Amino acid sequence: MSRTGAIPLDRPSLARRLADAVAERARAGVGRGRKDWLIIARAAFAAAVAYLVSGLLWGHEHPFFASIAAFVIIGFSADAKVRKVFEMSGGVMMGILLGELARTTIGSGTWQIFVVIFCAGLLARLVDSGITFGIQTSIQSLLVMIMPATPTMSPGGRILDALTGVSIAILVHLLLSGDPRKIQRRAADSFFQELEDTLVALAxxxxxxxxxxxxxALVNLRSTSQKYTDAWKLANDAANEMATFSPTGLRHADDVARMKHLLIGSDRAMRNARVIARREVEFLSVVAGEPHSTLADALLAGRDAVTAIRDGVEDEVDFTTARRQLRLFSSYLTPETLLISDDGLRPGRAGHFEGVTLVIQLRSLAIDLLEATGLPQRDAKRFLPSLIVAADGDTVGPRPMTREMAAIEPPATTEALELLIADRSDPDRRL
Structure with missing residues (x-):
């Protein structure tokens, strides 16, 4: 028996925990480096080219303002929007002009630095609401104030260097932004991973x-899901601009548009997942913790469908396999299938409302995912089995299909479903 307050024998030592923390940070850092090395190389390339070009054009011995302007505009962001690039360019140029004006009129010193940064910040907030614009304006004005004057670096020379750096940065961004689909795929991958993890937890x-x-699972999803949606929206905006303005991105415009459409249904699916988690909490509470393996199998089938959609994004935005997985997921989605416990018991009247609403929400999830793959809602509904059920006493089951009901909800044929599945999201690319 250990003494009260003693460290448990199985608890790692302080040195071990510190080593694990350092190793974890190192692994995370290496991962970030592998992911962003090309972006960093692009920023370094822009700075070097701006330095070279400014020196060749204007004969300046140390055109460091050209490198500074190019580097800060390109930055480390792979999904910088064209508007943001021009915003940063404007901030750089306005800051340098303010700094040159202040240095010429009031000189350079401690109180002059206070005045110029204060005025630059106020003017930046007046011109633009963006934080980045204000930071760049203030920093560039400060650099002009504190850099020593040299015979070859006149006020006009610094402005020429800055203009050169801005121009090079814009050209590099437009010409070397790469495949606009990559930033969309990265955002979509994180989004679908969160949705997959949620469905696994619910299963x-x-x-x-x-x-x-x-x-x-519900608490986690409420706290994290929106950031993945927001990140995908930003990636879509950046990719759309790259596909519109960048010569290297024009050929990917159709795929970029399909990825934008994919977010619409996927965002609805994520919102539905939050409601599904809440309904499952209520259902499992009402049935007093009875295991429901068939419900778990259905949720895992939904997870497989989400995985297939994610794989389809990588495969030229092709969702043929995903639709087949969604057909399997949809086949589970009736109360008489999902609401039977492992002991063969139905939820009874007490759990009827929570159970049926859970099934309805899962059916809505299937519709959202099918629409995300490019199917119109009318065709997506044909994937779902009939949902004409009755609650009689403590049982839940299908009603006899009358002629009137059949006219309202005709069964989907295998041939029709296969046609929907094989009809890919791109009309020009069919099986």
């Missing part, structure tokens, strides 16, 4: 009958 909750696991 685990259903298989174990634990409302606590479902509740934890």
């Amino acid at each position: 685990l909750a259903a298989r174990s009958g634990s409302a606590d696991i479902a509740r934890a």
Whole structure:
């Protein structure tokens, strides 16, 4: 027996925990470096070319303002929008002009630095609401004030260097931005990974009958899902601008547009996942923790469909396989299939409302994902099995299909479904 307050024998030592923390940070840093090395190389290339070109054009011995302007405009962001590039360019030029004006009129010194940065900040807020614009304006005016004057670096020379750096940065951004689909795919990959993890957690909750696991998944999804949607929207905007203005991105305009459309249904699916998690918490609470393996299997089939959509994004935005997976997911989605526990018990009247609303929400998730692959809602609904059910006493089951009901909800044929599946999202590319 250990003494009260003693460190448990299985707890790692302080040195071990510090080593693990350092190793984790190192792994994360290496991962960031591998992901962003090309972006960093592009910024360094822009700075070097701006320095070279400014020296050749204007004969300046040390045209460092050209390198500074080019580097800060390109930066480390792979998804910088054209508007942001021009915004930063404007901030750089306005800051240098303000600095030159202040240095010429009031000189350079401690109080002059205070005055010029204060005025630059106020003017930047007046001109533009962006934080980046204000920071660049203030920093560039400060650099002009504190850099020592040299015989070859006149006020006009610094402005020429800055103009050269700005021009080089814009050209590099437009010509060397690369494939605009990459930033969309990166954002979509993170988005779908979050959705997959949620469905796996909900499947685990259903298989174990634990409302606590479902509740934890709900809390996590509420706190993180919106940032993935926002990141994808920003990536779409940047990719759309690259496909519009960049000569290297024009040929990818159609795929960029399909990825923008994919977000519409996917965002609805993510919102639905939050409601599904809440409904599952309520359902598992009502049925007193009874395991529901069929519900878990359905959720895992949904996860497989999301994985197929993510793979389709990498495969030229082709969702043929994803639609087949969604057909399998949809086949589960009736109350008489999903609401039976592992012991063969139905939820009864007490759990009827929570169970059926959970099924309805899962069906809505299937529709959202099918629409995300390019199907119109009318065709997406044909993937779903009939949902004409009745609650009689403590049972939930299908009603007899009358002629009137059949006219309202005709069954989908295998041939029709295969046609929908094989009809890829690009009309010019069919099986």
